[in-house]
Amino acid sequence: MIEMRGVTIRYGDTVAVDDVSLTLPTDKIYGLLGRNGSGKTSLLSALASYRRPSRGTVLVDGVEAFENPAIMRGTAFIRDTLDLNDSDRVRAALDVAGRLRPTWDAEYAHKLLDIFELDPRKRISALSRGQRSIVGVVLGLAARTPLTILDESYLGMDAVARTLFYRELLADYLAHPRTIIISTHLIEEVAELFERVVIMDRGRVLLHDETDALRGRGVTVTGPAEQVSAFATGHTVLGEQTLVGVRALTLDGRLDPDEIARGERAGLTFGPLGLQDLFVHLTSQRLEVSR
Amino acid sequence: MFNDRSPIYLQIADGIKNDILSGTLREDEQVMSTNQYAAFYRINPATAAKGFAQLVDEGVLYKRRGIGMFVSPAAPGKLRAERRERFFAEALEPVLDEAERVGISVDEITHYLGSRR
Incomplete structure (x- = not known):
């Protein structure tokens, strides 16, 4: 169990993480979602014990995590900056990772390089953006650490490499269950791999739930303005659009099938709301006004 | 494969029910393990497990300890x-x-x- 208790992180006057308490059961794949500047990286830095919170604590299995060598060895935190020596070759960077981590699987690391077709003799400085992402993912997966955090580390990859990454991530997780936290804004294509999602907004945790519980949670209702408004009574409205007499409302919450059938008979059209859209509606400032 | 209309675990359960109704899966036939299912459809194993658990609850599947899950004869x-x-x-x-x-x-x-x- 990983626990954050009242964690606040400040940079001067800026509050990046604002009094966050979060309990994460181990051996699950988590998706951390949030807009740019919502505090994701700061939160992850605290979770990975890279940064001491300005206030609050992070506990791993009940033990304070910061500056705890055993927990640090069992944590891999991969940032898009990679934190590697530019003049090193990929192979040397992997060797260093192997020496730092008792759980490191060198054979698996090389298998991954093969899969992604990356030459281990290349220097870090000579890698393309996509190749840097691949190195990050290899460092994260082959570490096999009980806590593995990938902070937007695969976003430089092209669609083919990302697909390979999702496949490898799932296969390796099935074989070696561990806690994996992935922050991303490519929500739709990876959501099915997340057991739970945490959504951050302006330094706070807006939502922490099973990913599957969010599917079918939002719904759009379209039709004649008056009927749509009448239908929406008693529901939380996340967003609205009106065009010459036609109104489309985005509602939060699961609707009863009977309710939908009644609405359809009244000439209303219903559509599902994808996770990406739900995320956009929940974290967009403008929509909050109409809430 | 899956859509946004409902939770995936319900869609998994419905898919297996359809396979039973169409005869693709027969009485007492073994179904995929949750890990096989997760790897095949690229979904989180916990989601797959929830779909199978629902089918066991409904009596559509039954478990044999250490072996796997099978289609109930009455399903x-x-x-x-x-x-x-x-x-x-x-x-x-x-x-x-x-x-x-x-x-x-x-x-x-x-x-x-x-x-x-």
């Missing part, structure tokens, strides 16, 4: 009875609503059905 009959009960409300009513919207009378529909006999 095809039970599922068929459930679907038959829902057929008029869930399959036919929307058709009648659409017919009314576009001005097709019940007589026309009856005539059409008669010609299909």
